[in-house]
Amino acid sequence: MKSSSNSDWMKGSLDLMVLSVLAGGSKYGYLLQQELQQASGGLVELQAGTMYPLLHRLESEEWIRSRWDETTGRRRKWYELTDAGRNRLTQQAREWQSYADCIRALLARVIDPVPRPA
Amino acid sequence: MTEPDFEELLRVVTQRLRLKEKERRELLDELRDHYEARKDALLAEGLSPEDAVRIALSDFGDAVELSGNFNQVTRLQHRRLLMRITTGTTIAAAALLLAVAAFLPQSHNAPLTAIVQAQTTPPVAAKSADASDPGTDGNAEVERRLERLIEVRLENVPLQDAVKYVGATVEVDILVSKSVIDNGWIPDEDVVLKLEYREIPARAVLELLLEERDLSFTIRDGVVRIVGAGQSNELAVYPVQDLALRVDAQHQDGGVAALRDRAPKQGNLRGGSAGTMAGSGMAGASGMAGAPGMGTGSAPGASLAGTANPLPLSTHSLAELITQTVASETWSTNGGSGTIMEYNGLLVVNQQPKVQAQIRKLLQMLRAAKAVELQKLQGGPSSA
Known part of the structure; x- marks a missing residue:
């Protein structure tokens, strides 16, 4: 990842990021990496050395599945969400949203401590 | 490119x-x-x-x-497959141990374990008064838990993890001793390629995992400690006067008297007389001819054939019997670290706990076989 200041937060949500990119359709590793980078406005730069082990873990947990495609002349491994993975993504996205709302509300007071005019 | x-x-x-x-x-x-x-x-x-x-x-x-x-992923994958506690009878454990024994490197040692296991219920109860250690409750509990049957499906799992999960499955603490780590004996890269059993005592899994790496384990203060094979040696003293006495020293014993009375009545002059001739300078002949005679109808001792004959043993031949039949490659005479000495009717043995356990069981079997034999002989003349 590019930024070190927020890398800890990102580590905790990498699964979710990868699953959400795969929710848009099946991808091979390189494509996934590029789409994640674009979707995050260049903020999330997931290294191959981190991404492939992560993909293999998600696959072993059966949130995603893979298949090999050899039609292009280059052997390429594609990943896609399983039903279980889609359910997990939906559930975690909800949890994440409510958590983020909570944090946002708390932090708003720090960033903007002055009471708004009535 | x-x-x-x-x-x-x-x-x-x-x-x-x-x-x-x-x-x-x-x-x-x-x-x-x-x-x-x-x-x-x-x-x-x-x-x-x-x-x-x-x-x-x-x-x-x-x-x-x-x-x-990637290794972390592999570990996670196998953590899920690892083990599941199952329950089973001691007999089932013994049968499985027999199967496992076939895969152990020391094939001449393994069958003994299996046979002993099959005849000792429950296995932990075999820890008799012979044991020299204080036998704290904690250690006994750990031994009992290690006899639990577990399911094992290990593939490409680091040894350290495999050991850890055996411990977690049967709820015992396993400590890798510092000397083992210092020697790099359990590096992360040491991977268990494949180990699969549907039901196997946790103890046997540990032995399988550790033995081929020249490691062993010992139980102390309620904790399983993984140590180098030679380091786990412990000292035990076995009083064996009761097994070691020669027949002629037991003339006052009713059972032996019965043997002397009964032997000729068997109508097998050679075999019968041999049984009573241990004290008459024909130890070699008695050893050979006596065994089949004693073996008849003596089911518990049948598997050990001649060794089940408790009567003509001296402490010396008992030591010999032990070093030849129990984990023979672990004795100093064969390049191992174990030693055995006879002292005034006592056997002093310095060996790995596993081998000590086998010795205890062997002695138990010998005593059981002797008791059966004496009982039979005592009842013999009256029924004849």
């Missing part, structure tokens, strides 16, 4: 991961595909080939980091 540096990275990574051939090939294909795609994209952006290679390569980190990341 991929660059030598990248190929070297792949070589190191796949070597460290110890994958199956198919897994290895797929991982190589996948990582190469990424590398090529990234490099092509960088070249298309106008970077020099050198820069493209350098950046594409840096995307993977170093070999240690990359294989470490």
Whole structure:
């Protein structure tokens, strides 16, 4: 990842990021990496050395599945969400949203401590 | 074409991961595909080939980091498959142990364990008064838990994890002693390639995992400690006067008197007389001819044939019997670390706990066989 200041937060949500990119359709590793980078406005730069082990873990947990495609002349491994993975993504996205709302509300007071005019 | 540096990275990574051939090939294909795609994209952006290679390569980190990341995945995968406690009878344990024994490197040692196991219920109860250690409740409990049957499906699991999960499954604490770690005996890369049993005592799994690596375990203060094979030796003193006395020293004993009375009545002059001639300078003959005679109808001792004859043994031949039948390669005479000495009707044994347990069981069996034999002989004359 590019930024070190927020890398800890990102580590905790990498699964979710990868699953959400795969929710848009099946991808091979390189494509996934590029789409994640674009979707995050260049903020999330997931290294191959981190991404492939992560993909293999998600696959072993059966949130995603893979298949090999050899039609292009280059052997390429594609990943896609399983039903279980889609359910997990939906559930975690909800949890994440409510958590983020909570944090946002708390932090708003720090960033903007002055009471708004009535 | 991929660059030598990248190929070297792949070589190191796949070597460290110890994958199956198919897994290895797929991982190589996948990582190469990424590398090529990234490099092509960088070249298309106008970077020099050198820069493209350098950046594409840096995307993977170093070999240690990359294989470490993959190893974590493998561990997680196998953690789920690892083990499940099942319950079973001692008989089932014995049958399985027999099956396992066939795979143990010391094949001449294993059957004894299996036979002993089959005849001792429950196995932990075999820890008799012979044991020299204080036998704290904690240790006994750990021993009992290690006899639990577990299901094992290990594949490409680091040894350390495999050991840890045996402990977690049967709820015992397993400590790897510092000397073992210092010697690098359980490095992360030491992987258990394959171990699969539907039901097996946890103790047997530990033994299987550790033995081939020259490791052993000992139970102390309620904790299983993994130590180097020679380090686990403990000292035990076995009073064996009751087994060691020669027949002629037992003339006052009713059972032996019965034997003397009964032997000729068997109508087998050679075999019958041999049984009573242990004290008459024909020890060799008595040993050979006596055994089959004693063996008839003596089921518990049948599996040990001649060794079940408790009568003509001296402590010396008992020591010999033990070193030849119990874990023979572990004795100092065969290059191992175990020693056995006879002292005034006592056997002083310095050996691994596992071997000590086998000795205890063997002595128990000998006593059981003797008791059966004496009982039979005592009842013999009256029924004849």
